[in-house]
Amino acid sequence: MPVNPDLSVDLFNCKLKNPTILASGILGTTRDLLKTVSLNGAGAVTIKSISKEPRYGHPNPTVLSFGPGLINAVGYSNPGIEKASEEFCELDQVGCPVIGSLIGTTAEEFIYVASIMDKMGFAALEVPLSCPHTPGYGKMGNQDNPEEVSRIVTAICSASTKPLFVKLPPLASAGNLIEMALAAKESGAYGITASNTIGPGMLIDIDSAKPYLGFGIGGISGPALKPLAIATVFELYKAVDMPIIGTGGVSTGRDAVEMIMAGATAVGVGTAVLSRGMSAFRDIADEIKEILSLRGANNLSEVRGLAHR
């Protein structure tokens, strides 16, 4: 029986020491915080999404824990690509591969941001086209359909040669999920991140009769999202031959192995930073190792997609 399973993952020309990847929008505001996440064991990290111009986002409350997960409407606050290109320099210091997340509302904006990110030290890029709560972007920008996916991926790939992940909504909120993934692939994307939060969702304070979130509606992440995200990865793995970063409610090694058995190459970890603390990455990796060891598996390839066989 193998005592020391290999957790490494080959993805976008990098070798990740384990499959945990910090999801975009959680802690990815500064290079120093990415360093902290890396020191806590992440295999790779994703920066918070960056637009062409600075954005202040929605009023608070923007992130609330409601029990089975988080509801958030941060609204893509970010300093804009000019400041971000100063912040996310010398990325070797981070200690693991860094993924650059970019957002835009027009092909011109995507090209502008992508051409700058192309010259930065990112190992790969990621473009979310599935945010449920920010006007102009994702669902509220009508970007979650195959035509827009093609247009946006084509634009980004014209400006950057870095491997590009397209971040899609959960299957439960996207009847055209597979068409979007196929469109992404045909237009030059390298992989899929699945999934974003599911939404729009809303919670109302019955004393004030007002929604809790400053923006009213938001996206749901964490354990509440997990079954929806697993099903999304399962369907994508069947339909498209691309690496998948399985994201949504991964907070234990068991969750991660479930995601990988559904077909994920690596797993995104976001909300678990709240439930398990900064050490979530190392803890999840250790738990995956233990599970593989008990199964007698030497590496992740031996369990990847196993739920399909």
Add this chain to the structure above:
Amino acid sequence: MKDLPRTVKIIKRTVHNNDNVTLHLDAHISYSPGQFLMIWLPGLNEKPFSIAGHDSDGVMVTVRRRGAFSGRLVELKEGSLIGIRGPYGRPFKLVGNCCIIAGGIGLACLAPVADLYKDAPILYGEDRASSRIYQERFPSASFYTTDGSAGKKGFPTDDLESVIRERGCDMVYCCGPEPMLVKTVRICNALGVGCQASMERYMKCGTGVCGQCACGQVRVCVEGTVFQGNELLQNPDFGRRRLDASGTWRPV
């Protein structure tokens, strides 16, 4: 893990002056000195406020009028409802033989420490006399004003070294504008005296998720707001820069 704002009533207001009001909340909260609450005004915003103490009715916060949000808070009437979540943040480690040094509304954060150690000297500064809070609560505080309109003209840090030497303090507790924290931490470091300072950064989630309160490699809302002086001296952003609501660096 459910941690949504809960509604509490303002049962009493203590008006210190035009711009500073203490709100007594109908909320019994188990907290440690130095921790903060996120206060929510439905439909407006939600921001961090230090727990400024408690009595048999519940906890209190002291609000200084600055912009739209604090301006609305100080105007709220008795009986009004607000949302709160928390307490959050790493609190002060309590050491008895101490000295307390505060700038402006930073005194609110230190007040629970002062309540605990009644004979600890308090050095407290304001820009002008009319901003003074807690005159009755801490009547023996040494008061400083920048413009000399009351108390001693100057800054509370002017006398910190002599107070530490006279009293032989083991610990200095500090909260206020960042230049004052820097000065205090340096003085304590030079004298070999322990120091804990509570820091402010822009906060959204207050629970370590959003990254808005980044300072060096730590999150002020979780690893802080209270830091040891030597941790701060090693933090490259301390005394230098903070993120604004967009995530753009601004000088402190």
